[in-house]
Amino acid sequence: MNTNNDLYELFDDLDDEEKLNTTLESGKRRPRTTGKHPKSLSAADRLFKHKQDDSRTTFKFTYKAARFEEWWLLESLGAFYEHKWISDVLRRVKGGKEASVYQCKPGVEVDAPLLAAKIYRPRSLRNLKNDQQYRVGRHDIDEDGHALWKEADINAIAKRTSYGEEVRHQSWIAYEFVTMEKFFEAGMDVPKPYAKEKNSILMEFIGDAATAAPALSGISLDRDEAKPLFERVVRNIDIMLSLDRIHGDLSAYNILYWQGEIKFIDFPQVVFPESNPSSWGIFQRDVTRICQYFSAQGVRTDARKLAADLWTSHGHRVFEKVDPKYLDPNDPNDRKLWDQQR
Numbered sequence: 001m002n003t004n005n006d007l008y009e010l011f012d013d014l015d016d017e018e019k020l021n022t023t024l025e026s027g028k029r030r031p032r033t034t035g036k037h038p039k040s041l042s043a044a045d046r047l048f049k050h051k052q053d054d055s056r057t058t059f060k061f062t063y064k065a066a067r068f069e070e071w072w073l074l075e076s077l078g079a080f081y082e083h084k085w086i087s088d089v090l091r092r093v094k095g096g097k098e099a100s101v102y103q104c105k106p107g108v109e110v111d112a113p114l115l116a117a118k119i120y121r122p123r124s125l126r127n128l129k130n131d132q133q134y135r136v137g138r139h140d141i142d143e144d145g146h147a148l149w150k151e152a153d154i155n156a157i158a159k160r161t162s163y164g165e166e167v168r169h170q171s172w173i174a175y176e177f178v179t180m181e182k183f184f185e186a187g188m189d190v191p192k193p194y195a196k197e198k199n200s201i202l203m204e205f206i207g208d209a210a211t212a213a214p215a216l217s218g219i220s221l222d223r224d225e226a227k228p229l230f231e232r233v234v235r236n237i238d239i240m241l242s243l244d245r246i247h248g249d250l251s252a253y254n255i256l257y258w259q260g261e262i263k264f265i266d267f268p269q270v271v272f273p274e275s276n277p278s279s280w281g282i283f284q285r286d287v288t289r290i291c292q293y294f295s296a297q298g299v300r301t302d303a304r305k306l307a308a309d310l311w312t313s314h315g316h317r318v319f320e321k322v323d324p325k326y327l328d329p330n331d332p333n334d335r336k337l338w339d340q341q342r
């Protein structure tokens with residue numbers, strides 16, 4: 001089992017088996033097999049067989065993972081371990097359909113108290129939701145962050161061959177990493193990025209040994225604290241614009257809060273303002289969501305004015321009309337705007 005496609009198929013099969021409520025540990029129920037592999041071997045059996053051949057099994061970690069998850073961690077974080085970027089996986093901070101984040105102990109090559117490893121699930125990459133609207137006007141990049149130039153790669157993506165899909169996934173993850181690097185170097189409030197592997201990103205852990213930083217969405221701020229934090233968020237949005245970037249999925253869910261400080265996260269969908277025709281709408285949505293959160297914290301905000309001021313101060317043109325897909329039918333202000341536009 002060497003290619004990424006084999007790996008992806010295995011992950012998908014494991015996902016299916018999980019759905020069937022099969023406990024891989026107990027093996028109470030025989031998992032079903034797909035037609036893509038010898039019928040006699042279930043994904044769980046293949047996983048185990050592969051694991052036996054794998055030298056990375058020397059990587060033992062504290063976190064008690066289920067059998068499938070353990071193998072997935074070895075596969076995704078093995079290279080970080082081999083390069084001494086991490087020495088242990090301590091716990092899972094957040095598991096999800098799209099990506100899971102783990103708290104890791106740094107290896108000798110990294111001088112940081114703790115690290116966070118974000119690992120993308122292959123299935124989520126395969127079904128990249130609405131990625132098209134973000135990819136418009138944004139060239140695809142390779143694992144090292146360089147623009148793809150080979151016609152074969154570009155054609156494969158356009159034709160959505162399995163190789164093309166793989167290249168597209170790599171580009172999605174690479175964008176998250178190179179964006180973090182760019183933002184961190186520019187002095188933005190983002191976790192320090194350390195390394196990237198095939199499907200995982202290693203970065204500074206926000207929080208401490210016992211607690212991962214919550215997202216702003218889960219925090220009620222004191223009025224005194226809310227105003228300066230809002231200004232700080234706006235300053236970060238301004239830096240992004242000065243770097244010709246829009247977050248693209250900004251909200252209080254993608255800003256972590258720790259000891260009075262904030263850190264922006266989650267950048268694979270980053271948008272280029274100049275070349276994406278929906279950029280103004282996407283930017284307005286980002287600013288509006290931020291204003292919604294801070295209004296609820298007692299800060300007086302005017303999302304439309306703020307978005308337009310920031311946007312035009314960077315030389316971008318404001319389009320009068322807002323694309324209805326960026327309007328919320330349940331929001332009276334959005335409904336009013338829609339009526340005005342019609």
Ligand SMILES: Nc1ncnc2c1ncn2[C@@H]1O[C@H](COP(=O)(O)OP(=O)(O)OP(=O)(O)O)[C@@H](O)[C@H]1O
Pocket residue numbers: 093094096098099100101116118191203204205206207212213214215253254265266267
């Ligand atoms: N550097 C970090 N330090 C601590 N916790 C982190 C870090 N990065 C991410 N997390 C945790 O993992 C969660 C998910 O991260 P992120 O938003 O990047 O992934 P996601 O796939 O978009 O997940 P979601 O769909 O939940 O937003 C965050 O909400 C946060 O709880």
Ligand SMILES: [Mg+2]
Pocket residue numbers: 253254265266
């Ligand atoms: Mg997120």
